[in-house]
Amino acid sequence: MPSVSMGGLQLPTMSSLLSLYASLSAVIMIVRTILNDMIPESIRDFISRKASDFFSSYFSxxxxxxxxxxxxxxxxxxxxxxxxxxxxxxxxxxxxxxxxxxxxxxxxxxxxxxxxxxxxxxxxxxxxxxxxxxxxxxxxxxxxxxxxxxxxxxxxxxxxxxxxxxxxxxxxxxxxxxxxxxxREILSIYTYNQEESNWESTVFKHPATFETLAMEPEQKQGIIDDLDLFVRRKEYFRTVGRAWKRGYLLWGPPGTGKSTLVAAIANHLRFHVYDLQLQGVRSDFELRRVLTSTTNRSILLIEDVDCSSNSTEPRSSDEITNDDENGPDVKKRSASDKGVTLSGLLNFIDGLWSSCGDERIIIFTTNHKEKLDPALLRPGRMDVHVYMGHCTAAGFKLLAGKYLGIEDHELFKRIEDLMRKFPATPAEVAQQLMISGKPEVALDGLVEFLKGKEVDRIEKIGGEEESKSKNLWCLMRKWKNKKKKKKTPLVAEE
Incomplete structure (x- = not known):
């Protein structure tokens, strides 16, 4: 290696240093390439972490x-x-x-x-x-x-x-x-993305409140009192050994305000809403994973629970077992069954998995309560049953005040009488009141709408009677034809 003499000390030249650096770099790159090809990435990461931990422990x-x-x-x-x-x-x-x-x-x-x-x-x-x-x-x-x-x-x-x-x-x-x-000032509503296996959210800004709900005042106040008591009883639930959750069943005809009541509850408690479609969940295992990923202080909403056949279908006698002190429960179904089973749903809302989370409201909605398995309806699973029926006189007055800005009118008595004879849902009443901002026009339209319900009922009854007459005529014709065939000789006369 060429060198330069300085006071008897031999120093390498710059060109020799660069040549040595190039050689070392080449060797290091060759060794690195060989290691990358021979040692898997997971092992390299493990070695790197251990080396980092070692130096951090002793030198940092x-x-x-x-x-x-x-x-x-x-x-x-x-x-x-x-x-x-x-x-x-x-x-x-x-x-x-x-x-x-x-x-x-x-x-x-x-x-x-x-x-x-x-x-x-x-x-x-x-x-x-x-x-x-x-x-x-x-x-x-x-x-x-x-x-x-x-x-x-x-x-x-x-x-x-x-x-x-x-x-x-x-x-x-x-x-x-x-x-x-x-x-929190901003609420979110979540929907489950099955493809990505996660919850996706958007801002929840539904304007419904308990003040704007078209419900009987006593029923409305009862729900508010129950919710307020629930959020104050954390220590009570812990003392009695129960999961801090509350189950609601909202049932009644379509258009009676079940979804609006859910929005009012969310706004009252300031809880996020997780809207879950059971039909989109592939198995009980996925259901547990989905539900445990929801946060505390939230509402789990399962709408139209009667439409999920696997989770509500009637049970045979051999599926029922008295395995707990609260009454009959459901045996686990075959793993080959697709979708969510009733057993899987019950295990989350009232089994061991129900303790995975605090301060949660679970709300089911249905148009047909009679289709639900009795195991779903007992206390501890659906603690509060709220019937959402047709619009009452009190509900109509609240809607009139909200949509038309009036507290009384000469047509109120007539409308209330018609509503008692021909029930209408709050959604139908609200739709008619939105037709015009002029109270006289809107109320006249509601009167005509309710009268139309009477005409529809008469036509429906008439149609049913006509259908019965046609069926009776067809039966008589079949009977006569059958009688004629019996009189026909088996062998024709010559």
Missing amino acids: RDFTFLIEDHWEAVENETFRAVQAYLPTKVGPDTSCLLLGHNDNNNLLAVAQPGVSVYTRIVDHFQGMKLEWTLNEKEEKYNSTYYIPKNQWFQLRCKRSDKERVMDSYIPHICRTAEKIFYD
Whole structure:
């Protein structure tokens, strides 16, 4: 190797140093290529993590907490708390900020801050400096397996602060997040995406409240009192050993306001709504996974439960067993059955899986209560049964005040008399009152609509009588033809 003499010391030249660097680089790249080809990626990642942990343990003064988005079979509530807490700590040290909103009805809605992936957020608490980063691993598809996307928060602090973080800082985050959840201004409605196996949300801005519901005042107040009592009784449910949940059954003819009542309950409690179509769930196993991924302080809505045949079909005698103190339950069906079974549904709303979550309202709606299996109807599963019937006089007056801005009119008495003879749903009454902003025109239209119900009833009765007459005539004709055939000789005379 060429060298330069300096005071008796031989130093290599610049060209020789560059040549040596090039040779070492080539060797390192060859070794790296060989290792990449020979050692699987999972093993390389494992070695890299272990090496990183080793050097961090012995040479670093920092400590790292990892908070993943899932904890075993359910969503990690600590992850949700951090996700709500960190946007309140965005400061001058934050280099990137995620903004957006999901209010598709209002383009000018105020954008909400969020935590962007790989963005560093610094928080200070009781003299500690805490650095947060949100990390993400993309989903992977393979011919034999599928790895879903997952996220995790990385919290870095001084090693000497580890105990204080566990004892003081994390509880502080959870308390702050709980207040954020309780004081939420924006509600969301979720629908389950079967293809992606997750819940998708949009802003829930239904204007219904208990003040605008066309219901009897006593029935309405009874529901409000029951809801208020439920949210205050966390310790009571824990003391008596029951899951903190409440089941409602809303039943009655179509158009009587069942969905509107659900919206009023959500607005009253400030609960998110998870709208689940049982027909879109492939199995009992998927149902458990779907329902355990819902959050606390939420409403699980299952509409038209009678239309899901597997989950409500009548049971045979050999499917019923007296295996609990509350009455008959259902044996588990064959695993080959498709869709959600009644057993799978009952196990979540009143079995061991019902304890996976707190402060939840489960609401079923149906047009035909008589089609439901009695096992669904007992207390503990559907605690409160609310009949949503036709519009009453009190309901009509409330609708008239809301749509027409009047409290009384000379046509009110006539309309109430007609409604007693020819029942109409609140949806039908509201539709007629929306025809005109002039009370006289709208009320006249409602009178004519109710009279039309009488005409429709008469025509229906007439049609049924005519149909019966035609059927009777057909039966008589068949009987006469049959009688003639009996008189016909078996062998013709010559």
